[in-house]
Amino acid sequence: MAHSLISPALNLGLLDPLEVVHAAEQRYRDSVAVGDPLPLNSVEGFVRQVMGWRDYIWHTYWHFGRDFRHANALAAHEAVPDWLTDLDDGAVDAACLSDVLGDLRRDGWVHHIPRLMVLGNYALQRGIDPLAMTDWFHRSFVDGYDWVMVANVVGMSQHADGGLLATKPYAAGGAYIDRMSDYCGGCRYDPRKRLGEDACPYTAGYWAFLERNRGRLAPNQRMRRALQGLDRLKGLEEVVEQERLRGTEAI
Numbered sequence: 001m002a003h004s005l006i007s008p009a010l011n012l013g014l015l016d017p018l019e020v021v022h023a024a025e026q027r028y029r030d031s032v033a034v035g036d037p038l039p040l041n042s043v044e045g046f047v048r049q050v051m052g053w054r055d056y057i058w059h060t061y062w063h064f065g066r067d068f069r070h071a072n073a074l075a076a077h078e079a080v081p082d083w084l085t086d087l088d089d090g091a092v093d094a095a096c097l098s099d100v101l102g103d104l105r106r107d108g109w110v111h112h113i114p115r116l117m118v119l120g121n122y123a124l125q126r127g128i129d130p131l132a133m134t135d136w137f138h139r140s141f142v143d144g145y146d147w148v149m150v151a152n153v154v155g156m157s158q159h160a161d162g163g164l165l166a167t168k169p170y171a172a173g174g175a176y177i178d179r180m181s182d183y184c185g186g187c188r189y190d191p192r193k194r195l196g197e198d199a200c201p202y203t204a205g206y207w208a209f210l211e212r213n214r215g216r217l218a219p220n221q222r223m224r225r226a227l228q229g230l231d232r233l234k235g236l237e238e239v240v241e242q243e244r245l246r247g248t249e250a251i
């Protein structure tokens with residue numbers, strides 16, 4: 001639940017990752033010594049983020065090389081819309097996206113899950129060009145550095161590498177956002193609906209995304225159940241048409 005907000009200092013070289021890891025370890029050992037141990041899974045989780053994920057992303061950046069940033073396995077070519085470029089939370093009705101955009105405009109930072117589940121998920125569903133989206137993330141975030149943005153955006157969030165970094169696209173509908181947050185109760189859209197005025201753009205966008213990429217995703221075993229769900233979906237053609245018309249208009 002907690003986020004340390006140390007990524008800007010780490011990326012600027014003001015904090016040494018190893019120093020951070022040693023400090024966390026020392027705090028844990030001290031807490032054990034006084035008989036009031038910090039939860040080991042919390043300490044381990046934090047150390048794993050800094051020493052594991054951060055390093056993994058650094059090495060993949062160099063391992064995949066210069067061409068990685070140009071990967072576009074899902075053939076996504078939409079432009080970044082103006083309201084997104086301007087972080088215009090007022091133009092957006094969707095409670096989740098509006099809140100995240102507002103926080104980002106105010107702080108230049110939101111934590112990992114909104115980056116992935118709300119911002120990245122939106123771009124993935126709408127077929128926005130992954131390189132343009134990488135530039136957008138880079139410009140909008142205080143911790144934006146090329147080495148860490150490219151792998152996280154192109155690979156982890158947009159699946160533009162076709163699965164080199166992550167085994168399946170991080171695409172999710174409104175039900176998932178509803179389960180993981182408290183946004184939907186106060187939203188003008190309904191996460192359970194995929195058709196009509198109050199259809200959740202993430203729910204409908206999810207199905208439209210799957211349909212658009214059906215052929216590309218079919219060989220991926222981890223997408224089998226999702227694609228089976230698509231085959232059973234009632235009103236798929238209407239959903240696809242509704243989302244084609246919605247495009248990248250502010251939701």
Ligand SMILES: Cc1cc2nc3c(=O)[nH]c(=O)nc-3n(C[C@H](O)[C@H](O)[C@H](O)COP(=O)(O)OP(=O)(O)OC[C@H]3O[C@@H](n4cnc5c(N)ncnc54)[C@H](O)[C@@H]3O)c2cc1C
Nearest residue numbers: 003004005006007049050053054111112143144145148152
């Ligand atoms: C689309 C997208 C773009 C991202 N862009 C960046 C970026 O430009 N710069 C950046 O530093 N992180 C980026 N991340 C990773 C992650 O979201 C941030 O590192 C984290 O939210 C920073 O907040 P924190 O310091 O509170 O992190 P905590 O949750 O407290 O984690 C501690 C530290 O672990 C490291 N870490 C954790 N996950 C990752 C990861 N996936 N990649 C690299 N380091 C990680 C970071 O150094 C972070 O400061 C991105 C993630 C996504 C999904």
Ligand code: SF4
Nearest residue numbers: 094096174184187200
């Ligand atoms: S209903 Fe859809 S758009 Fe509204 S907050 Fe939930 S997921 Fe976001």
